[in-house]
Amino acid sequence: MELLEINNMVVEFPSRHGVFTAVDDVSLTVAEGEIVGLVGESGAGKSTVGNAVMGLLQSPGHMPSGEIWLHGERIDQLSPSDMRSIRGKRIGMIFQDPMTSLNPIETIEYQLVETIQTHLDVGTSEARRRAVDLLDQVGIPDPANRIKQYPHQFSGGMRQRVVIALALCVEPELIIADEPTTALDVTIQAQILELIKDLCKSRKLGVILVTHDMGVIAETTDRVAVMYRGRLIEMGETDQVINAPQQPYTRSLIAAVPPSNKKINRFPKVAIEESDGNALQNFDLKGHWLGRGDAFDTTVENLLEVRDLQKRFIVKSSILPRNRVYMDAIKGIDFDVRSGETFGLVGESGSGKSTVARVITGIYPDDGGSMRFAGHDLTGASGKDDARAGRQNIQMIFQDPYSSLNGRMKISSIVAEPMIVNKLTDTAEERHQIVTDLLELVGLGKDAAKKYPHEFSGGQRQRISIARALATRPRFLICDEPTSALDVSIQAQILNLLKDLQEQLRLTLLFISHDLPVIRQMCDRVGVMRHGDLVEVADTEALFEYPQHSYTQTLIGQMPKFAK
Known part of the structure; x- marks a missing residue:
């Protein structure tokens, strides 16, 4: 008998414009101790399947047909109160964003103890003991003291571990993990995935791993199901689906994943594109406003020169300077960016990558060192004439295409x-x-000018951000995690567009990311940051093939391997 059995599931969302079918005739099974990957792009219906199993479909969404069986018991027809007794106790869920999954005004202890006592008949002291043991099992150091803290006092990876502890605290039979590692660095991602695999084996858990990351799928799952526009178009053993996919969409989806073992010139198109991708080929830049002017003088060898750059933030304020506590975000780093190249900055969250970008652009003032851009001194107050003239030729594409545009x-x-x-x-x-x-x-297209940001998808919004960044005819484009919020096919489009723009407009790029395969595809040279220090700078292929610093070796060793 299968642990979970879904037969011919249909999920509909009625509206005044008609009925939208989010999930259309989906059937799949999960056995004890098995991890089944559910993969597809945004809007494919992956998360809706998980929500339907949990009985968490958002109104007016409903399941007009199909069946859901858990260990031989049909659960899709249960009353809301009966479903509440199953949700959490027999089926646990790990949500994508750990910060919004936890109550920010309650301690970790309160949230774990409350969950345990809701489903198990135990006293407060026993529930607390179980909670501490769980935190220890998921790798939280010093759990007896950390349990008294609040969610904001944990890093993203630690918060995700707490969410996993919440999902496991009453020993469920099935776990639904919805994009559990999307926002995590490569080292934390590796730890979380290893934890899920270990728990699956030791507790005979069944796991549905919902993701669009094919590297995670390749390294973690036993079987994989591919969804496209609400339908299950392919399913099989993970190795078979990845190495010999049967459907054209699956093949194109896999082809769009940045390979981790080699560098390619260009990403192939996915079956369905947001645009035709021929805009640059049909665009004549000769004599055009974008293509003329001294903004594109590339005679200088090093366009950006950074020496002993420092930035610190106050952690604890005080009237007396000697009582203030500071955190050094950038600890005196040196690097150059050559004209026409793409220089990558890689490292975990908190390493100082984005702070470097914000200091260069003048969003943050520097606290020491020097920066020169094409002969202009960027050091000091951003309002200085020399710094202003230099920064006019520097533009930035931000990580989140949703919050970076004024709605x-x-x-x-x-x-x-x-x-x-x-x-x-x-x-x-x-x-x-x-x-x-x-x-x-x-x-x-020109018709986009009349619309508002909410009328566009994430990939289209990132294109708008790129158009805005180009409006000053910059020589230097800073890309801060520009594809981390995008599906793999949309990521491929945006990365291809950036490569085309660089070639046509002779741009120089500073590309910031924690996605190592993307860094390998996009960059000529790479700098590795850790705790505010630049620990290694090397040509991209040399860095990936022969990393010198132990931290770089750890990063590369833990990235999901997806060779093509």
């Missing part, structure tokens, strides 16, 4: 704003033409 502004205003601030155009007509050209350049 109240039309796309035309968002893209035009940098030109207005820097007084780069004389007339509204000229700005309108440039905005239209930029939107065409990034593959969105």
Whole structure:
């Protein structure tokens, strides 16, 4: 008998525009001790399947047909109160975002003890003992003291471990893990996946691992099911699906994954694209506003020179300077970025990568050292004339394509704003033409100018962010985790677009990421950061093949292997 059996599941969401079928005739099984991967892009229906099994479909979503069986008991027809007795006790769930999964105003102890006592008839002291043991099992150091802390006092990886402890605290039979490692660094991701595998074996848990990360699927699951637009289009043993996929969509999805073992020139197209990808080939930059001007003078060898750069933040304030406590985010680092190259910065969360980007752009003031950009001194107050002139040629693409755009502004205003601030155009007509050209350049078309950000997908919003960044004709583009929130196929499109733009506009890129396969594909040289220090700088292939620093060796050794 299977642990979980889903037969012909259909999930619908009725609305005034009609009925949207989110899951269409899906059937799959999970055995004891088995990890089944559920893979697909955003909107494929993966999370909806998990929510339906848990009885957590958001109204007005419902399951008009199909069956869900747990250890021979049909659970899809249970009453809400009966389902509550199963949810948590027999089926646990690990949500994608550990910060929103935990109550920020309650201690970890309160949340674990409350969950244990809700499902088990035990006293407070016994529940606390179980909670401490669970934290120890999931690898939380000093659990007896850490249990008294609040979620904000834990790192992202530690919070995810707490969420796993919550899911396991009453020893469920089935775990549904919904993108459990998406926001985690490679080392923390490796630890979490190893923990899930160990628990699966030791406790004979069944696990549904919902993800769009094919590297995670390859290293973790026994079988994999591929979903596309609500339907299950392929299922089989993980090795068979990855190495010999039967469906064209599965083949193109796997082809779009950045390989970890070699560098490729360009990512192949996925079966369904957001744009035709031919915008740059059809765009003539000769004599165009984007392609002219001294902003594209690349005669200088090192476009950016950073020496002994320092940045610190106050952790504890005090009127007396001697009583203040500081955290050194950047500890005196040196590096150069050559004209026309892509220089990568890699490291775990908290290593200082994004802080370096914000200091270069003037978002944060520096606390020591020097920065020179094409002869301009960027050091000191960002309002200085020399720094302002230099930073006009530096633009940044932020990590989150949702929060980095003003939802109240039309796309035309968002893209035009940098030109207005820097007084780069004389007339509204000229700005309108440039905005239209930029939107065409990034593959969105001129009609996008009339819309608002909420009318676009994540990949399209990132294209808008790129168009906005190009509006000042920059020489230097800083990309801070530009694809971490995107599906693998949309990631491939954005990375291809950045490569094309670099070639056509002779851009220099600073590419920041914790995704090592992406770094390998995009960068000419790479700097590795740890705790505010730059521990190693090398050509990309030399760094991946022959890492010198022990920390670099650890990072590369723990990244999911996905060779093609």
